[in-house]
Amino acid sequence: MRVLIVEDEPKTAAYIKKGLTEHAFVVDVAGNGLDGLHLATTGTYDLVLLDVMLPGADGWTVLQALRQQRDTPVFFISARDEVADRVKGLELGADDYLVKPFAFSELLARIRTILRRGAAKVDPVVQIADLRIDVVRRRVSRAGQRVELTAKEYALLDYFVRHAGEVVSRTLIAEHVWDMHFDSDTNVVDVAVRRLRAKLDDPFEQKLIHTVRGVGYLFEARGGAEGDSGSGEWG
CATH class of the missing domain: 1.10.10.10 (Winged helix-like DNA-binding domain superfamily/Winged helix DNA-binding domain)
Structure with a gap:
């Protein structure tokens, strides 16, 4: 499985990438919204992990632009913990929303749940x-x-x-x-x-x-x- 992380905090991106790589995922990282959108629309990914507060273009903008071209599953990871933010992310078409800080085990479990949904659409x-x-x-x-x-x-x-x-x-x-x-x-x-x-x-x-x-x-x-x-x- 190939995952794109769009996260401007290098330590957070490195932490997630290391954990996913250890579980057989292939991971690319983009440090800003514009680069993330470019990779998400030109590459082939099973999932996009997307921060909300990003330089270049915020996560809301990236998701809206991505949804016009592809239906790749998107998982928001953000420090913004207001209910309104979570609702907005889901209404824009995100598949899940996890508030920072989080345990990697929970992130991994939620990622697998999203990917199982996708597998159910095809042949498992x-x-x-x-x-x-x-x-x-x-x-x-x-x-x-x-x-x-x-x-x-x-x-x-x-x-x-x-x-x-x-x-x-x-x-x-x-x-x-x-x-x-x-x-x-x-x-x-x-x-x-x-x-x-x-x-x-x-x-x-x-x-x-x-x-x-x-x-x-x-x-x-x-x-x-x-x-x-x-x-x-x-x-």
Whole structure:
């Protein structure tokens, strides 16, 4: 899941980003309303965490402009604790409103509730060949066997599934799963894919993760086992 934080207080933004990253979210941060609106309308996010008092454009303005273009869930986090402010935020189309200071555990629980609502609009279970992903509970299984994944492995699988049938480069994977610029001298992506394969592919005849030499990876179920043995490389 990818989250945008629009917050002008660096310590607050860093605190939230750290907590969400530890729970397998990929997080971008904007320090003012104008930058936040630009990212929210040009990027792809599952949720926007939006402060009210922002330089450039306040949260009310950002939400109104965003709602004219997209229906991305928006969660207000603000020091403004008047009932009128909370009511205004919800009436403008926000999905929730949390007053600062707050416990991260409560923020995380509310975020998951919002995302479950969104998952309910789509299919909460993703099925590819014998791979089954319960999106709400984040449970993964193949051929009926439970596959235990770390938070980062799940984030990597989630990215692959969202782009199933597409060849994705290491640069794109690093950007969306690790929120980092890919350094060709590092093998963080290849190591992570290898670990995911060990759990998701190696114990099963049909391979889902395929290496495209010199480009990146392809996630797809192919008919039969032909060409899917070994590391799933082709090119």
